[in-house]
Amino acid sequence: MxxxxxxxxxxxxxxxxxxxxxxxxxxxxxxxxxxAFVGVPLASITPGIEGVIDFNxxxxxxxxxxxxxxxxxxxxNILTGYAGQLSLGTGAFMAVGAFAAYNLMLRVxxxxxxxxxxxxxxxxxxxxxxxxxxxxxxxGFYLAVATLAAQFFVVWALTKFGWFSNDSSSGVIAAQKIxxxxxxxxxxxxxxxxxxxxVAVMALAAKNLARSAIGRAWMAVRDMDVAAEVIGIPMMKAxxxxxxxxSFYCGVAGALFAFAYLGNVxxxxxxxxxxxxxxxxxxxxGVGSVLGSFLGAAFxxxxxxxxxxxxxxxxxxAGIAVPAGLVSNLTLILxxxxxxxxxAVEPLGLARLWQVAKEKLxxxxxxx
Amino acid sequence: xxxxxxxxxxxxxxxxxxxxxxxxxxxxxKASGVFNxxxxxxxxxxxxxxxxxxxMGVPFWAAVALALAAMAALAFFTERVVLRPxxxxxxxxxxxxxxxxxxxxxxxxxxVWGAQVHALDLGVADEPIEWILDKAGMSISKFDLMASGIxxxxxxxxxxxxxxxxxxxxxxxxxxxxxxxxxVGVSLQRIWVIVWMVAGFVALVTGLLWGARNGVQxxxxxxxxxxxxxxxxxxxxxxxxAIVGGLIVGASEKLAxxxxxPYVGGGIESWFPYVLALLFxxxxxxxxFGEKIIDRV
Amino acid sequence: MSATVLAVDGISLAxxxxxxxxxxxxDVHQSEIRAIIGPNGAGKSSMLNVINGVYRPQAGTISYKxxxxxRFEPHEAARLGIARTFQNIALFRGMTVLDxxxxxxxxxxxxxxxxxxxxxxxxxxxxxxxxxxxxxxIDFLEIQHIxxxxxxxxPYGLQKRVELGRALAAEPELLLLDxxxxxxxxxxxxxxxxxxxxxxxxxGTTIVLIEHDMSVVMDxxxxxxxxxxxxxxxDGTPDEVRSNKDVIDAYLGVAH
Numbered sequence: 001m002x003x004x005x006x007x008x009x010x011x012x013x014x015x016x017x018x019x020x021x022x023x024x025x026x027x028x029x030x031x032x033x034x035x036a037f038v039g040v041p042l043a044s045i046t047p048g049i050e051g052v053i054d055f056n057x058x059x060x061x062x063x064x065x066x067x068x069x070x071x072x073x074x075x076x077n078i079l080t081g082y083a084g085q086l087s088l089g090t091g092a093f094m095a096v097g098a099f100a101a102y103n104l105m106l107r108v109x110x111x112x113x114x115x116x117x118x119x120x121x122x123x124x125x126x127x128x129x130x131x132x133x134x135x136x137x138x139x140g141f142y143l144a145v146a147t148l149a150a151q152f153f154v155v156w157a158l159t160k161f162g163w164f165s166n167d168s169s170s171g172v173i174a175a176q177k178i179x180x181x182x183x184x185x186x187x188x189x190x191x192x193x194x195x196x197x198x199v200a201v202m203a204l205a206a207k208n209l210a211r212s213a214i215g216r217a218w219m220a221v222r223d224m225d226v227a228a229e230v231i232g233i234p235m236m237k238a239x240x241x242x243x244x245x246x247s248f249y250c251g252v253a254g255a256l257f258a259f260a261y262l263g264n265v266x267x268x269x270x271x272x273x274x275x276x277x278x279x280x281x282x283x284x285x286g287v288g289s290v291l292g293s294f295l296g297a298a299f300x301x302x303x304x305x306x307x308x309x310x311x312x313x314x315x316x317x318a319g320i321a322v323p324a325g326l327v328s329n330l331t332l333i334l335x336x337x338x339x340x341x342x343x344a345v346e347p348l349g350l351a352r353l354w355q356v357a358k359e360k361l362x363x364x365x366x367x368x
Numbered sequence: 369x370x371x372x373x374x375x376x377x378x379x380x381x382x383x384x385x386x387x388x389x390x391x392x393x394x395x396x397x398k399a400s401g402v403f404n405x406x407x408x409x410x411x412x413x414x415x416x417x418x419x420x421x422x423x424m425g426v427p428f429w430a431a432v433a434l435a436l437a438a439m440a441a442l443a444f445f446t447e448r449v450v451l452r453p454x455x456x457x458x459x460x461x462x463x464x465x466x467x468x469x470x471x472x473x474x475x476x477x478x479x480v481w482g483a484q485v486h487a488l489d490l491g492v493a494d495e496p497i498e499w500i501l502d503k504a505g506m507s508i509s510k511f512d513l514m515a516s517g518i519x520x521x522x523x524x525x526x527x528x529x530x531x532x533x534x535x536x537x538x539x540x541x542x543x544x545x546x547x548x549x550x551x552v553g554v555s556l557q558r559i560w561v562i563v564w565m566v567a568g569f570v571a572l573v574t575g576l577l578w579g580a581r582n583g584v585q586x587x588x589x590x591x592x593x594x595x596x597x598x599x600x601x602x603x604x605x606x607x608x609x610a611i612v613g614g615l616i617v618g619a620s621e622k623l624a625x626x627x628x629x630p631y632v633g634g635g636i637e638s639w640f641p642y643v644l645a646l647l648f649x650x651x652x653x654x655x656x657f658g659e660k661i662i663d664r665v
Numbered sequence: 666m667s668a669t670v671l672a673v674d675g676i677s678l679a680x681x682x683x684x685x686x687x688x689x690x691x692d693v694h695q696s697e698i699r700a701i702i703g704p705n706g707a708g709k710s711s712m713l714n715v716i717n718g719v720y721r722p723q724a725g726t727i728s729y730k731x732x733x734x735x736r737f738e739p740h741e742a743a744r745l746g747i748a749r750t751f752q753n754i755a756l757f758r759g760m761t762v763l764d765x766x767x768x769x770x771x772x773x774x775x776x777x778x779x780x781x782x783x784x785x786x787x788x789x790x791x792x793x794x795x796x797x798x799x800x801x802x803i804d805f806l807e808i809q810h811i812x813x814x815x816x817x818x819x820p821y822g823l824q825k826r827v828e829l830g831r832a833l834a835a836e837p838e839l840l841l842l843d844x845x846x847x848x849x850x851x852x853x854x855x856x857x858x859x860x861x862x863x864x865x866x867x868x869g870t871t872i873v874l875i876e877h878d879m880s881v882v883m884d885x886x887x888x889x890x891x892x893x894x895x896x897x898x899x900d901g902t903p904d905e906v907r908s909n910k911d912v913i914d915a916y917l918g919v920a921h
Contacts, residue, residue: 013796014789086460138649141403141463145596146649149642160633205782212781212788213767213774220757220768227755230717231835232743232772241778272593276467283464288759325483332475339468343461344453 004362019207036196041189059188060261066301067192067199068256073281073293074206075249080279081287082215083242084222085135089147090250090278092131092154095270096124097251098173098258099164105176106166113178117198117255124251125244127154132243136236139225151272158267165266172266175259191260198256202249207290209245218242219288280335284342286351295350304331374508375626376619381512383618384519385581388574389591390598390610391523392567397604398543399563400451402462406470408592410568413477414439415575415584419488420481432572439568442473447561474589483586488579515577522573523611526566530607535562543605597645603655612656617641667694669728670871671716671839676725678711678895685711686722687895693839696869698861700882700903703892704915709875710752712892713841716873717742717749729839744772748837750828752844752875758817762827765816766802769834770795802830806860822853829860840864842874846881854878858885883907891915 008023010016020026040063044055076090101120104111131150135143158164158171165171178185178194185194209215217238220228229235258265277300285296307330311322346352389407396404404410417438421431450465497510530536541549542559550556578588598617602609624640648655671693678686686708693699701709714720716727718739726733730745737745748769756765774795780788803809806826811819816827825845832840845861846854858881864870876882882889883903891899891906893915899906906912 013793013800017792017796134646134650138653140460142600142649142653144463145600145642146646148593148596149639149646152639152642156635156638160635208784209778209782212784212792213771213776214778214781216760216764216768217771219760219764223757223759224755226719227751227757228768229739230719230743230749230755231769231831232740233768234740245778279464279467325478329475329479329483332471333479334475336468336470336472336475339471340450340465343457343465343468344450347457347461 017211019211033200036200037193041193044189056188059192062301062305064188064192064195064261066297067195068253068261069278069281069297069301070294071199071202071256072250072253072278073285073297074203074290075246075253076278077282077287077289077293078206078209078218078249079242079246081282081289081292082210082222083218083239083246085132085139085239085242086141086144087147087246088144088272088275088279089131089150089154091270091272091274092151093124093128093247093250094254094257094274095154095158095267096127096247097121097254098175098265098270099158099267100124100251101255102173102175102258103164103166113176113180113259117252117259120255121248121251124254125248128243128247128250129240132240132247135239135243148272151275155267155271170266171268172264173258174264175262178259185260195256195260198252202252203290203294206249210290214238214241222288280339282349283339284349286349287347289349289351291354292349292351295354299350300335303334304328307331307334372623375622377508378512379619379622380615381509381516381618382622383615384512384516384611385574385578385614386591386594386598386618387611387614388519388522388570388577389595390602390614391526391607392570392574393595393599394605394607394610395526395567395570396563397599399539400542400560401459401546402451402466403459403604404469404567405463405466405592406446406473407567407571407595408589409470409473409477410439410442410571411575411578411591412584412586412588413442413473413575414568414572415488415579415588416477416481416486418572418576419486419579419584423486432576435572436569439572440565443561443564443568446564447557451560452557470589470592474586478586485583485585486579488576488584511581515581518573518577519611522570523607526570526607529566535559539563594641597641599655600645601648601655603657606655606657609655609657617644620644667696669693670695670730671873672728673712673716674726674728676712676715676722676727678708678715678720678722684895686715686892688725689892689895689897690725691890691897691900693871693873694887696865696871697887698865698872698874698885700886700889701873701875701892702877702879702882702889702906703898706894707892708895709892710843711895713749713843713873713875717747717841743835746835746838747841748832748835748839749841750825750832750843750845752847754821754824754828756816756824756828756831759815761813761815762808762819762830763796763799763803763812765827766799766830766834767795769831770799772835799830799834802833805833805863806830807856822849825849826857826860829857833864836868837870840870840872842872842876844875844877846876846878854881861885 005022008021010021015021020029044059072090072094075093076087079085079087097120100123101116104116104119105113127150131147134146138146162168162171165173178191185191217228217233220231220233221235221238225235228238254270262269281296281300282293283296284299285294286292304327307327311327314320315322342349389411392407392410393404396402396407414435417435418431421434422428426434446469450469451462454462454465495510497508497513530540538549538554538559539562541552541554542556546556549559574591575584575588578591582588594617598610598613600613601616602611602613621637621640625634625636629636669692672691674690676686676689677684689708689712701712703709711720715722715736718737718741721736726735727737729737729747737747757768760768774791776788776791780786784792803812806829808823808826808830811823816824819827825847829842829845832842842861846857849857861872861874862885865872874886886903888901889899889903889906890897891909891912893911898911898915899909901909
């Protein structure tokens, strides 16, 4: 009833190819952006609401990591979801971004921090390009092994060679403060808005790439690379671009991870475990989908928190102490079970479930 | 020269351990075309079950029997819950499902038995064999030698099983061509359960040996990852390849650590096997013993 | 006598011990429809694969557009104006019909990745231009109603049509069709014949096609090559070939 497209005709190809062809979608998106950019920050300074909800906890512990992980998931989705190149090295590329940004700020005088983030992404892209070279000859999970080499090597190098961490013990770096044009982004709200802006812009770019020639080239390589080569799609360029752009996204995410989220970070924070987490995000959220990256990240960030709350509640209600490690083990079990479930039942993840829901909404209140 | 030999032999013997893990992979890949990322977790789970029961006072052989039963149950569970629903999906999807499975198994193992490190004593100490030490001046561990002996025996048993028994023949048929095997009346589901049980048994042996050497702890699950370079070198479908690949990875890893390590600060072991595998992939993707992959249009 | 656009000379292809093609030579004239026929396993698909570079023959050469080589790399062949369809349909299952055909325009698109990420300027203009071209092909093939359907959900006959669309999108000079009418009913075959004839008529595209349906071959093609067990056993107009004793023997399975 509300979600009908009746009456919305497109008379130009441009109109047909826009990102949100249905008017209701455009309105919803505008509302969402308004809420994110204006509504939430306003709420956090409104006297009535800010007393009830601990916004600092939500910014620092949930929303900012959610945004940063969404960006990393976007990066991995570009490589694995769109271009079909399985990668277990996401953490490594994030690490490159974080340490590159740190070193740029440390060693280049008067380096503007936004430029540092972009350059960090470029450096990560270069590393990604190198480790993506094997994809020209190998596919599938053989390629996954190549990305494992990247994952282990990068973390080892960042720990071993003190130059990267300015010779601190165990490779820990303390990210510098974010100051743009004299304006310091030092409160959670300000950091949130900065991260939100960066992620929104990059998500838009990802959507554009997906509907352009390069996006189609990637999907062609993913679906049937022999045919793609035969119709003239440049395989080498497409695959290497996928690695480069994906690593750029992961590099920026890594830089934000260090600068806007953790503050202090060591190479081990970017280990194989992180790579798996992000892989899970795109499996659960939906491979080959920008929306899926966000949904998956939200799921993986929020689930452990929910389990924690449930465990605490249970403790209080039943008076039984919950053994240490129970929640983390339950999280592992639940993640594992969900991965198998989604792969078996809905390989296209939450994004597809959302699409199905929208299609049902179109017909509502009619059954078909 | 002596030192080199010692490092080499030590590496080879360590490599035997890698071969054992790879063996479990090969079995499952041969029969169901699935790359079982959860093999490492299975090793951990098996070892933990034995140790858990043993610490409760159960005699060792009974603990082993119980662990075997647990692995059989896991095989049934896996076939029913993971393999069957995903039967027509591409290999990549099955691989990712086994990643999920590995998390499931790890979480359950730790939930049931706790997360501390457990010691495991198999009765043979990790000490140098005296008469070799006296005669040749080289330090070769008794334990490592025993482990190699057990591995060799295991391979021999598996070889007999595959080549001489009816079930073994059915397994080879399934590995070759699912449809054809179905056509001659082999039940795919039964075969998969059997294969995963055999792999579980191999995981148990591996777990006991590794656990005795390094203690039964969470890091056993990362063995799965070390097996990947082994399989790439040896080919995913060859038992001989798993053995040879394991030996090469073990030896080269140790030699690299000892001879190249000091120049770069050590710790090479964490990435050397993967880079080696990567180089191998570029030159000979199907491995030493694998079959060439042909893409047909 | 019209110009020769493609000539294969002495092509031999073997996979291990299996000899797929043995010393096959023939030519294709500009704007003609050349059929390759023969019993199953005769090597017809392998011949197409050799022409556009998927397989490298052990002996022989291919001459196309004045260049003579043992093998043209697939993307080189594409750039030189050769497009093809496949026996088992090689569409990109995750994409819609529209996107699949758009991939066929890939070689015509020049804008850089950065412009595409911003979707402005040249990238946007190109997208819309190519979309217009692709829509013309969609109209021609009468598949407007399924343009946003994921290809994996289409019935076999429509998928074959979409694959033809993707090949046409590249504006090829030489079109290789591998059993374009396999698995179609009578009406679908008539439509397909119409499309092939129209393409040949309106654009002068040279077409090499593999086909089993004899009536289609006789009606559509100007000249025919017959292969059997990897060797060429006849070459001529449909009438000449139809009455050739070797051809009849090959199809009836007479021992030779």
